[in-house]
Amino acid sequence: MNDESANVTLRGRKRMAGSGWANIAGRFLALIIVFAFFAVMVEDGRFYTLRNLENILRQSCVYATAGLGMTMVIVAAGIDLSAGSLIALSVVSVAWVLNLEITGPDGGAMSLVDAHPVLTPMLAVGVGVLASTLAGLANGAMVVGLRLVPFIVTLGTMGMVRGLAKGIADERDIYPPADTWINSIMDPTLSSAERSWQVLPTGVWILLAGVVVAWFILRYTRMGRHVFAVGSNEETARLCGVPVGRTKLFVYTASGFFCGVAGLMQFSYIGGIGQPTTAVMYELFVIAAVIIGGASFSGGEGSVLGTLIGALTITILYMGGQQMGWPKWVQEMVIGAIIIFAVAVDRFRHRRATE
Amino acid sequence: MAARLEMRGVRRSFGATQALRGVDLSVAPGEVMALVGENGAGKSTLMKVLSGAIAPDAGRLLLDGAEYEPRNPLHARRCGVAMIYQELALAPHLSVTENILLGVEPVLGPLVKWKEARARARAALREVGLESLSPDVPVRELSLARQQLVEIARAVALECRVLVLDEPTSSLTAQDVQKLFDLIRRLKARGISVIYISHFLEEVKEISDRFTVLRDGETVGTGTTAEASTDRIIALMVGRSVTDLYPRSPREPGETVLEVKGLSGHRKPEAASLELRRGEVLGISGLVGAGRTELLRAIFGLDRVKSGAIRVAAHVGRASPARRWAQRVGMVSEDRKTEGLALRLSVADNITLPRLRGLGPLGLVLPSRQRAACERWIERMSLKCQSAAQSVGALSGGNQQKVAIARLLHADVDVLLLDEPTRGVDVGSKAQIYRLIDELATRGKAVLMISSYIPELLGVCDRIAVMSRGRLGEARPREQWNEEALLAAAVGQENS
Numbered sequence: 055m056n057d058e059s060a061n062v063t064l065r066g067r068k069r070m071a072g073s074g075w076a077n078i079a080g081r082f083l084a085l086i087i088v089f090a091f092f093a094v095m096v097e098d099g100r101f102y103t104l105r106n107l108e109n110i111l112r113q114s115c116v117y118a119t120a121g122l123g124m125t126m127v128i129v130a131a132g133i134d135l136s137a138g139s140l141i142a143l144s145v146v147s148v149a150w151v152l153n154l155e156i157t158g159p160d161g162g163a164m165s166l167v168d169a170h171p172v173l174t175p176m177l178a179v180g181v182g183v184l185a186s187t188l189a190g191l192a193n194g195a196m197v198v199g200l201r202l203v204p205f206i207v208t209l210g211t212m213g214m215v216r217g218l219a220k221g222i223a224d225e226r227d228i229y230p231p232a233d234t235w236i237n238s239i240m241d242p243t244l245s246s247a248e249r250s251w252q253v254l255p256t257g258v259w260i261l262l263a264g265v266v267v268a269w270f271i272l273r274y275t276r277m278g279r280h281v282f283a284v285g286s287n288e289e290t291a292r293l294c295g296v297p298v299g300r301t302k303l304f305v306y307t308a309s310g311f312f313c314g315v316a317g318l319m320q321f322s323y324i325g326g327i328g329q330p331t332t333a334v335m336y337e338l339f340v341i342a343a344v345i346i347g348g349a350s351f352s353g354g355e356g357s358v359l360g361t362l363i364g365a366l367t368i369t370i371l372y373m374g375g376q377q378m379g380w381p382k383w384v385q386e387m388v389i390g391a392i393i394i395f396a397v398a399v400d401r402f403r404h405r406r407a408t409e
Numbered sequence: 410m411a412a413r414l415e416m417r418g419v420r421r422s423f424g425a426t427q428a429l430r431g432v433d434l435s436v437a438p439g440e441v442m443a444l445v446g447e448n449g450a451g452k453s454t455l456m457k458v459l460s461g462a463i464a465p466d467a468g469r470l471l472l473d474g475a476e477y478e479p480r481n482p483l484h485a486r487r488c489g490v491a492m493i494y495q496e497l498a499l500a501p502h503l504s505v506t507e508n509i510l511l512g513v514e515p516v517l518g519p520l521v522k523w524k525e526a527r528a529r530a531r532a533a534l535r536e537v538g539l540e541s542l543s544p545d546v547p548v549r550e551l552s553l554a555r556q557q558l559v560e561i562a563r564a565v566a567l568e569c570r571v572l573v574l575d576e577p578t579s580s581l582t583a584q585d586v587q588k589l590f591d592l593i594r595r596l597k598a599r600g601i602s603v604i605y606i607s608h609f610l611e612e613v614k615e616i617s618d619r620f621t622v623l624r625d626g627e628t629v630g631t632g633t634t635a636e637a638s639t640d641r642i643i644a645l646m647v648g649r650s651v652t653d654l655y656p657r658s659p660r661e662p663g664e665t666v667l668e669v670k671g672l673s674g675h676r677k678p679e680a681a682s683l684e685l686r687r688g689e690v691l692g693i694s695g696l697v698g699a700g701r702t703e704l705l706r707a708i709f710g711l712d713r714v715k716s717g718a719i720r721v722a723a724h725v726g727r728a729s730p731a732r733r734w735a736q737r738v739g740m741v742s743e744d745r746k747t748e749g750l751a752l753r754l755s756v757a758d759n760i761t762l763p764r765l766r767g768l769g770p771l772g773l774v775l776p777s778r779q780r781a782a783c784e785r786w787i788e789r790m791s792l793k794c795q796s797a798a799q800s801v802g803a804l805s806g807g808n809q810q811k812v813a814i815a816r817l818l819h820a821d822v823d824v825l826l827l828d829e830p831t832r833g834v835d836v837g838s839k840a841q842i843y844r845l846i847d848e849l850a851t852r853g854k855a856v857l858m859i860s861s862y863i864p865e866l867l868g869v870c871d872r873i874a875v876m877s878r879g880r881l882g883e884a885r886p887r888e889q890w891n892e893e894a895l896l897a898a899a900v901g902q903e904n905s
Contacts, residue, residue, distance in 0.1 A: 274769070274774060274775060275773055279761075283758065286751035286753045286754045287747075287748070287751040290749060293740060294762040295735075296731075297731065353753075
């Protein structure tokens with residue numbers, strides 16, 4: 055073959071920024087640096103006690119879990135602004151089921167939980183996750199069916215789903231009559247003798263399972279490759295016979311599902327009450343975690359591990375600031391600045407690598 | 410005569426890569442200098458240096474004898490060096506006037522003096538032969554050719570001394586190309602120096618006074634165009650002589666695998682019919698906008714059709730890209746960047762996308778298997794990349810096109826629909842693509858190929874049909890065609 059001419063075209067080509075693992079390692083390093091900063095700055099080594107580490111994990115659970123679905127959405131070049139509302143829908147739905155009443159054997163009203171103490175929480179979990187998943191499916195159906203920009207669709211559903219959550223809760227907080235195991239999925243395990251066998255709180259285990267599932271889907275399944283293809287270039291995907299609509303439907307549904315699971319954690323975290331006004335603005339933190347994790351708004355890029363690191367980074371900044379005694383307004387400004395900084399560094403690296 | 414623009418020993422590296430390793434170039438006032446070279450030869454880096462987008466590591470630039478060190482594109486423009494890129498840099502929603510005077514509007518305090526602006530825009534439009542165009546039309550309502558003229562008018566309005574045109578004809582029709590050439594001759598007469606970058610050597614021969622060849626970031630040759638043969642320029646570009654660019658093995662057409670009857674789209678094509686057999690290459694010639702791409706898209710199920718029938722082997726019925734791939738039909742899009750390739754994804758992802766089956770157990774897709782499956786095609790097509798995991802966006806145009814074509818090989822299709830398969834591809838890769846097409850046809854595959862480059866069609870195809878204004882003419886053996894006949898048919902003069 056004519057290798058000479060082929061060689062000519064090779065020269066002057068550069069690599070694109072960061073291969074997968076190098077990229078993740080870089081973000082992990084940044085996480086360590088942020089952590090080390092607070093470990094040194096917070097007095098008496100309080101920041102790196104096991105207890106505090108556990109708290110960091112617990113705190114980051116909701117963002118990270120919702121971030122798993124958001125990663126898929128953003129990799130597919132979409133956005134889901136309704137994430138916070140979806141979480142609230144799940145929280146309220148769980149409480150609503152726990153609060154149901156039935157007619158007891160004596161003819162009087164009795165609570166469903168008391169009648170079926172094992173089945174009811176399971177039903178509540180199922181209903182909570184399902185409600186959020188269906189809302190996610192509706193997001194996807196509108197993006198695909200109405201051919202609207204996902205920003206607009208999910209901006210709309212952000213309000214609609216929040217309204218729905220308030221409607222279900224009758225605009226009040228729902229206080230279920232009994233504590234169930236759902237309340238305790240975010241409980242710390244270090245300080246509790248009967249839970250120490252778990253090593254980590256249940257919620258963290260759920261998150262880890264979710265990470266494995268989402269990572270596996272994105273990396274090893276056809277759907278995962280399709281998500282990347284649709285996000286990188288929808289036209290190419292269509293040309294190659296990728297079912298573009300179905301792929302989009304999938305990512306928004308997945309976002310709904312993971313928000314539903316995050317809702318269970320949020321329910322436990324806020325003390326087992328069905329608060330329809332919870333998780334307001336969470337979508338911004340979730341999106342920030344995904345972006346800090348290396349995803350690009352223009353699609354085709356992003357990773358589940360990156361998102362996990364992003365969620366941890368945000369949580370460490372938040373908790374570190376708190377423990378340093380920074381006023382809330384300083385914390386908010388610092389986190390905002392870090393997001394801009396992280397993305398700017400990314401873009402800069404990209405530009406240099408592709409110039 | 411003193412040079413208008415002179416570059417001496419310009420060097421620039423990116424990391425370990427030396428993109429420019431000593432470029433010399435000079436243009437006299439009123440001269441058209443053609444800059445040619447394969448993709449990756451350093452033309453675009455050189456243009457970035459010239460426009461001030463990047464600074465050279467070494468070397469000197471002189472403009473009319475004075476040191477020229479552009480700090481950024483705006484500064485370069487102010488110095489009188491204007492660039493017209495392939496992708497036009499116009500604001501589509503703004504009017505012609507606003508575009509021409511963007512950034513240099515005549516103002517009175519915060520207010521724009523519209524009367525004066527319009528007058529100046531008109532004057533600039535007159536210079537480029539667009540006196541009939543209203544300066545108040547939004548630019549997006551103009552054809553691509555006219556938009557390009559507006560952009561040149563902008564350069565003229567800024568009194569440029571050097572005009573750089575980067576592949577200006579790649580999306581123009583033959584008539585518009587002639588108009589552009591007339592304009593270049595007028596600008597030349599006014600003393601403006603033109604640097605003309607193109608892959609089309611015929612154009613270079615027609616319009617340029619002198620040429621400079623870049624290879625591997627170096628100037629390897631320069632001369633007077635009239636005295637150099639096309640073959641010599643090509644030899645300089647690739648560093649060897651190109652003999653037998655279009656191989657053709659003896660082959661016999663087999664059974665019909667694709668049959669189109671009376672296919673009409675919503676605008677184009679109009680009642681197109683064709684038959685494609687195994688072991689043959691059928692070419693479709695015609696002007697840009699004649700409906701050739703629409704025909705291919707309709708066959709592939711990308712666009713909806715109004716009426717007509719398409720039969721692929723034994724399959725009839727609804728068309729969709731997914732179905733076509735399953736029926737072993739594959740398509741290469743004319744537009745690599747916006748449709749053909751997912752630039753951020755890896756070579757392996759791009760090649761395997763239409764057929765992800767069989768790359769792992771239980772329908773899973775294992776990245777290692779994906780890469781392994783691609784090694785074959787990378788080798789077979791001499792695709793130059795660091796690995797199958799590299800982003801396609803980092804490859805040169807020629808190698809990107811090889812990825813787009815390798816996709817069809819991976820999917821093991823029987824029918825290849827190729828829309829401008831060698832557009833924006835360097836000569837070396839072109840030769841490889843021609844050889845591959847020949848090989849595939851000889852092995853019994855069927856190829857339907859659109860091209861605006863007539864020598865290529867005459868060289869590669871067995872039969873050629875011409876499309877004009879949405880109507881597809883009869884496919885005839887290539888021996889019955891020549892360049893003039895194809896051109897005449899394309900502009901609809903076949904029977905006159």
